[in-house]
Amino acid sequence: MKLTSGAFVNGHAIPPQFTCDGEDRSPPLAWAGAPPETRSLVLLVDDVDAPDGVFHHWACFDIPAHYTGLAEGAGRPERFEDFRHAVNDFGELGYNGPCPPHGDGLRRYRFRLLALDCSDLAVRTHPSCLEVESAARKHLLLEARMTGVYHR
Template sequence: MRLTSTALQDGGNIPRAFTCDGDDRSPPLAWAEAPGETQSFALIVDDLDAPGGVFAHWACYDIPKNYTALEEDSGRPATSDILRHGQNDFRELGYNGPCPPHGHGLHRYRFRLFALDCPKLPLGPRPSCKQVEEATHGRVLAEARLMGRYGR
């Protein structure tokens, strides 16, 4: 399975528009080559270099199996009645983009898409990103990754 974005290259810099210094929109994402038995997808975005450890920026789950992309700004819960979002480490539902401390250098932001063997994850109404990720354990058919960098 492959995960790509028209807004950033794997290992490249994340444009300002997708960060707290810009419009804080989620970037457009597309994927291909998911296993035929996929029943849904889940997406986790986190900062691997946050001072306190891995910091969750977005969890989107119960993405229908027929989806092959998320449009730009899909990270806002109000933009779709279909997509479900976890509570990130900013304590908000949906996407909050890169916002590393000033002068902390470049941070690595990991986008992970999971193809799952179930149509819905067994989660309550406001799960944390960590709970979303834990709910995928034992259900992952394939995983694709995309890495972006951002510093302030």
């Protein structure tokens, strides 16, 4: 399975419009190669270089298996109702992009797509990103990753 973005290349800079320095929209994402037995997908986005450990920027789940990507801005729950969003570490539902402290150096932002063997994750209403990931791991078929970088 492969995960890509039309906004940035794996290992390269995330454009400012997808961060708190811009419009803070989620970037467009595309994928291919999910196993035939996939019943749903989960997308996780986190900062792996945060000083206090992994900082979760977005988790969306119960993405229909027939999807092959998410449009730019899909991280706003009020705009897309075909899947669910978790509460991120900013305390908000949906996507909040990279926003490291000024002068804190280059940060890596990991985008992970998980193909699952279930249609619906058994999680509470408005779960945390960590709760979504934990529940998804029990149903994991395959995972794809890509990384973007950002600094201020």
